[in-house]
Amino acid sequence: MSRHALGPEIHAQGTRFHVHSPDADRLWLCLFDAEDRETRLPMARDGKHAWSLDVPGAGEGTRYGIRVDGAYDPGAGLWFDPDKLLLDPYAAAIDRAFVYDPALAAPRGEGADTAPLMPKGVVTAPLPPVAAAPPLFRPGGLIYEVQVRGFTMLHPDIPETQRGTIAALGHPAVIDHLRRLHVSAVELMPVNAWIDERHLGPLGLRNAWGYNPVGWFALDPRLAPGGMAELRGAVAALHEAGIGVILDMVYNHDGESDAWGPTLSLRGLDARSYFRHEPDGRLINDMGTGNSIDCNHPLTQRLILDSLRHFVSAAGVDGFRFDLAPALGRLPTGFDPEAPLLQAMRADPLLSDRILIAEPWDIGPGGYQLGRFDEGWLEWNDRYRDDLRRFWRGDRCTLGSLATRLAGSSDIFGEGSRTRTVNFLAAHDGFTLADVTAYAHRHNEANGEQNRDGHxxxxxxxxxxxGASANPAIQAARRRDIKALLGTLFCSxxxxxxxxGDEFGRSQQGNNNAYAQDNAIGWVDWTGRDREMEAYAFALAALRASQPDLQDVGWLTPGDVEWLDEQGQPLTVAQWEDPDRRCLAMRFRRSGLAIFVNGDDRPRSFGGVSVPARTVLPIPADQATA
Incomplete structure (x- = not known):
């Protein structure tokens, strides 16, 4: 495969376009004028795998697509259809958002030309590279997960024209909130161009999360109408406030779905290279989304690495979180933390110092890989989430599971592991923190799948x-439990x-899979937020920020911490193993910070310190009484 740059390259006389499609018979570069009139220009083979064309006079702002002709045999991974206009995978911008239409999935010869339905790639001059600097985020801090559109759609201080966009993240009101929470980095849910799943339109729904990408370079115009410059500006504003930016990237599948899905880009150019197939030619569906990206193919690896470099160079992002990350390291023999793509990320000069976070599971074979990624990675820790929820729910479980999670999960990230935990109690995928205390069961009826979807x-x-209750006692109990969950998280x-929004009681009405709720269910309600809960979270965040013992990423050892009972004595074996025991204190030997955990339904006294029922109470050494 030729190593020249893929995608459009602007030069003094015009633009040269390069496209990879080794099995095609013919390619056309399709240019579109202001009235959407199309001009088709045949491309020439440039080596064995690539096609190219130099177009004099085609400069920045030129709108274009690709058409491909060749064999049409989907069972063999060949989807060539000149009626399908395709997005160049390397297009750095598109002129409008994707909208699903059944015609995009019509078999060859059975559908109309899709050019009127397809966004066009836009030739853009690359921004000057952001000056190289170490990531602002350091492991041990607070990551704040943000669904960009829903985060500010209802924010009263954000101008209406800016709500729901990346630009809003740089607004002073947003930055002030983040600083009061001592946020170390915002983690933006997918901002790449995406398309709705085909079943959503008839239900009157649309994808709100973006985990169905089409382009890995282009930003979705709904989130970034100002393109890469908008992202770059927001990153700069957040950096100025001392806050890093992490992008959530989806490289495990794309929005072209299964054999009945739309042909939009990768499928129409080179499905054999980009997607994993069964021996009989069927698409492998390890992600539950219809297709699985082949992250072991050199072409795919090149595309992924190029897109990561693109966001570091053009926007200066601090790192990446990878959706269903085992897919990136799945070899024919199973997951390997030293798989070629994962090694290449760490060896790349531009990526080697970036923060890398794995969602360490998918639904493929051997898909649960918590604690198994390579050195320097952080991993979402669902064991932390589940064990701490069970403790506060009142399940019969030993104090050992609570202490292990508070102390950094040494059973998972201890000797032999080269990664570290990301502790969380709620994420976009599941109940909000408030709904954990208000709903024993999911309530996803609004998603149109008879409440079968979601965990x-x-x-x-x-x-x-x-659900919702006007009973003051129930409301008080729920607020107490949310505070206990927040206290546990910030003291871990x-x-x-x-x-x-979890810091001030955001609810999704019991929906634990709100991916299709681009409405008040999925949007953060700033006006109705619980101000007292918010102040409590701010106080916890300030305490945590002052305690290096909590921010250290190494797991705790007996030399670091004492585990004590109510009398201030070390917990005995019998106390550790008692499934009905709900109380402990942890005291850091170095700083003297004491954290009291009372999971009982009645108050407890720890050596004269009164701890209310179902409460986490941290007390720094300088605030403790003699």
Missing amino acids: GENFSWNNGVE RGTIMLTA
Whole structure:
């Protein structure tokens, strides 16, 4: 494969276009004028695998697409259809968002020309590279997960024209909130161009999360109408406030779905290279989305690495979180933390110092890989989430599981592991933190799938009434439990993650899979937020920021911390193993910070310190009484 740059390259006389499609018979570069009139220009083979064309006078702002002709045999991974206009995978911008239409999925010869339905790539001059600098985020801080559109759609201080966009992240009101929470980095849910799943339109729904990408270079115009410059500006504003930016990237599948899905880009150019196939030619569906990207193919690896470099160079982002990350390292023999793509990320000069975070599971064979990624990675820790929810729900479980999670999960990230935990109690995928305490069961009816979608086991509870309640006692119990969950999270060792709005009681009405709720269910309600809860979270964040013992990413050892009972004595073996025991204190030997955990339904006294029922109470050494 030729190593010249793929995609459009602007030069003094025009633009040269390069496209990879080794099995095609013919390619056309299709240019579109202001009235959407199309001009088709045949491309020539440039080596064995690539096609190219130099177009004098085609400069920045030129709108274009690709058409390909050749064999049409989907069972053999050949989807060539000149009626399908394709997006160049290397297009750095598109002129409008994707909208699903059944014609995009019509078999060859059975559908109309899709050019009127397709966004066009836009030739853009690359921005000058951001000056090289180490990532602002350091493991051990607070990551704040943000769904860009829903985060500011209802924010009263954001200008209406800016709401729901990346630019809004740089607004002073947003930055002030983030600083008061001592956020170390915002983690933006997917901002790449995406398309709705085909079943959503008839239901009157649309994808709100973006985990169905089409382009890995182009930003979605709904989130970034100002393109890469908008992202770059928001990153700069956040950096100025001392806050890093992490992008959530989806490289495990693309929005072209299964054999009945639309042909938009990768499928129409070179499905054999980009997607994993069964021996009989069927698409492998390890992601549950219809297709699985072949991250072992050199072409795919090149595309992924190029897109990561693109966001570091053009926007200066601090790192990446990878959706269903085992897909990036799945070899024919199974997951390998030293798979070629994962090694290439760490060896790349531009990427080697970036923050890399794995969602360490997918639904493919051997898909659960918590604790198995390579040195320098951080991993979402669902064991932390589940064990801590079970503790506060009141399940019969030993104090050992609670202490292990508070101390950095040495059973997972201890000797032999080269990665570290990201502790979280709620994420975009699941109940909000408030809904954990208000719903024992999911309520996803609004998604149109008869409440079959989303997690079935949430380790949640409802304090006696399912859903909203006007009962003051139930409301008080739920607020107490949310505070206990927040207290546990902020007092845990290592990196922590909080999803936007969970610090002030955001609810999704019991929907634990709100990917299709681009409405008030999925948007953050700033006006109705719980101000007292928010102040409590701010106080916890300030305390955590002052305590290096909590931000250290190494797991705790007996030399670091004492585990004590109510009398201030070391916990005995019997106390550790008692499944009905709900109380402990942890005291850091170096700093003297004491954290009291009372999971009982009645107050407890720890050596004269009164701890209310179902409460986490941290007390720094300088605030403790003699």
